[in-house]
Amino acid sequence: MKEAPKRAHEPWKAFQARQRNQDIKRDAVLQTAAHMFLEQGYRRTSMSELARRLQITKPALYYYFHNKEQILVECYRAGITLIETLLDKALVSRGTGLTKVKAYIEAYAKSVVLYDFGRCVAMLDENELSPETRREVRALKRRIDASIRGYIEEGIADKSIAPCDAKLASFAMSGAINWIGTWYKPSGPLSGVEIAGHFTHLLTEGLHARTSTTSRHRVIARATPRKTSATKAGKASR
Amino acid sequence: MKEAPKRAHEPWKAFQARQRNQDIKRDAVLQTAAHMFLEQGYRRTSMSELARRLQITKPALYYYFHNKEQILVECYRAGITLIETLLDKALVSRGTGLTKVKAYIEAYAKSVVLYDFGRCVAMLDENELSPETRREVRALKRRIDASIRGYIEEGIADKSIAPCDAKLASFAMSGAINWIGTWYKPSGPLSGVEIAGHFTHLLTEGLHARTSTTSRHRVIARATPRKTSATKAGKASR
Numbered sequence: 001m002k003e004a005p006k007r008a009h010e011p012w013k014a015f016q017a018r019q020r021n022q023d024i025k026r027d028a029v030l031q032t033a034a035h036m037f038l039e040q041g042y043r044r045t046s047m048s049e050l051a052r053r054l055q056i057t058k059p060a061l062y063y064y065f066h067n068k069e070q071i072l073v074e075c076y077r078a079g080i081t082l083i084e085t086l087l088d089k090a091l092v093s094r095g096t097g098l099t100k101v102k103a104y105i106e107a108y109a110k111s112v113v114l115y116d117f118g119r120c121v122a123m124l125d126e127n128e129l130s131p132e133t134r135r136e137v138r139a140l141k142r143r144i145d146a147s148i149r150g151y152i153e154e155g156i157a158d159k160s161i162a163p164c165d166a167k168l169a170s171f172a173m174s175g176a177i178n179w180i181g182t183w184y185k186p187s188g189p190l191s192g193v194e195i196a197g198h199f200t201h202l203l204t205e206g207l208h209a210r211t212s213t214t215s216r217h218r219v220i221a222r223a224t225p226r227k228t229s230a231t232k233a234g235k236a237s238r
Numbered sequence: 239m240k241e242a243p244k245r246a247h248e249p250w251k252a253f254q255a256r257q258r259n260q261d262i263k264r265d266a267v268l269q270t271a272a273h274m275f276l277e278q279g280y281r282r283t284s285m286s287e288l289a290r291r292l293q294i295t296k297p298a299l300y301y302y303f304h305n306k307e308q309i310l311v312e313c314y315r316a317g318i319t320l321i322e323t324l325l326d327k328a329l330v331s332r333g334t335g336l337t338k339v340k341a342y343i344e345a346y347a348k349s350v351v352l353y354d355f356g357r358c359v360a361m362l363d364e365n366e367l368s369p370e371t372r373r374e375v376r377a378l379k380r381r382i383d384a385s386i387r388g389y390i391e392e393g394i395a396d397k398s399i400a401p402c403d404a405k406l407a408s409f410a411m412s413g414a415i416n417w418i419g420t421w422y423k424p425s426g427p428l429s430g431v432e433i434a435g436h437f438t439h440l441l442t443e444g445l446h447a448r449t450s451t452t453s454r455h456r457v458i459a460r461a462t463p464r465k466t467s468a469t470k471a472g473k474a475s476r
Contacts, residue, residue, distance in 0.1 A: 098445065098446060101445060155447075160446075160447055161445045162448070164445065169440055171414075171421055173414075174417065175415070175418065176413040178413065179410075179412065180409070198402070199406070201402075202410050203441075206443040206445075207399045207402065207442050208336060208442055208444070209397055
């Protein structure tokens with residue numbers, strides 16, 4: 001009698017365990033595919049090669065995904081969900097438009113530097129998608145673009161950001177961040193978090209040295225002694 | 239006797255005219271190919287389609303170029319020569335490192351916005367090249383990267399630029415500019431020259447509103463009345 005309730009749950013538990021196992025395998029396929037797409041290009045990655053890398057058979061791979069394009073779409077979806085989650089987390093705190101833009105740039109840069117799925121959104125060619133899924137991916141990306149534009153407009157309104165063309169500014173920010181994917185090497189001397197921090201500062205404060213030395217300059221100069229050497233920084237990439 | 243010198247030159251002139259004609263045709267092939275590569279992707283552009291667009295036969299096309307990769311390499315070479323010429327022109331004037339960086343960003347942005355060859359350098363995938371030509375193209379691009387890094391370092395030394403990681407800053411600048419190729423539409427409300435001007439300002443001055451309103455803010459506000467409307471700016475692309 002004592003064992004009965006436990007036994008009654010077992011078939012459901014087994015089903016749940018199997019389901020969980022399948023989800024884990026499906027995720028593994030996506031992770032490996034994202035890595036290969038970034039490493040050698042989407043076109044150059046074949047389903048056979050992906051199966052080989054995963055050490056599974058091709059039919060096993062096709063059990064999870066109908067074709068390569070479906071995998072690509074899922075990589076985009078995973079990346080966009082990741083970016084939106086990081087952006088939402090970063091923007092819990094209230095503040096001026098500029099504060100929000102800074103949090104946004106930092107979160108977005110981290111998603112590109114630290115995660116393959118984030119890098120997929122920045123780097124892979126949407127033209128590989130069918131017109132239908134391309135429309136979906138573009139709509140998701142536009143949502144991200146619209147957020148940063150909104151924060152820039154908020155900053156212009158609350159006077160924390162100098163008057164500018166919010167759309168062009170958002171493109172400049174996204175471009176600089178997306179481009180990280182082309183040069184970033186995890187083996188470089190700067191960590192992803194450090195790169196995200198530098199980019200946030202550069203894009204919001206600009207290069208211009210101000211005549212009044214504010215505390216922000218002192219902070220940056222103190223935080224980055226080893227990066228002032230051109231030789232060392234030169235190892236960052238390529 | 240009077241006609242003799244003229245006649246003596248004629249075969250050479252005819253040769254020169256033919257040569258000139260061939261150069262013009264070769265250029266037309268390159269221009270059209272660059273446009274098609276950007277429009278529909280390198281992979282999706284076939285030699286047959288290129289010949290069709292040029293209204294020449296395939297053998298005529300193969301007279302000028304052995305294969306598609308040779309055309310791609312030449313597009314890169316033409317783009318890099320164009321960018322270097324624009325950069326050299328922009329940097330005739332002397333000034334601080336910051337002045338040079340501004341001139342550089344403006345010239346580079348113009349090359350990407352106004353010229354297909356410039357956009358090829360920014361947008362096309364080097365992975366399509368053979369290892370040998372890829373090395374050549376990368377070396378040429380590194381020369382451009384090294385220039386901007388040099389000007390940033392010059393600006394840090396002459397105190398016109400706030401201390402920063404020159405390599406990361408150069409990547410942020412190039413990324414923002416290269417990315418223009420993904421969103422820019424010639425039919426948008428802003429001209430290429432206006433976009434280049436905005437980018438130069440944004441990347442060197444940052445978004446941050448300064449408490450002391452300097453003349454630069456007044457200039458920008460006056461120069462861009464129509465861009466403060468989000469609706470209008472919204473038409474810039476996509």
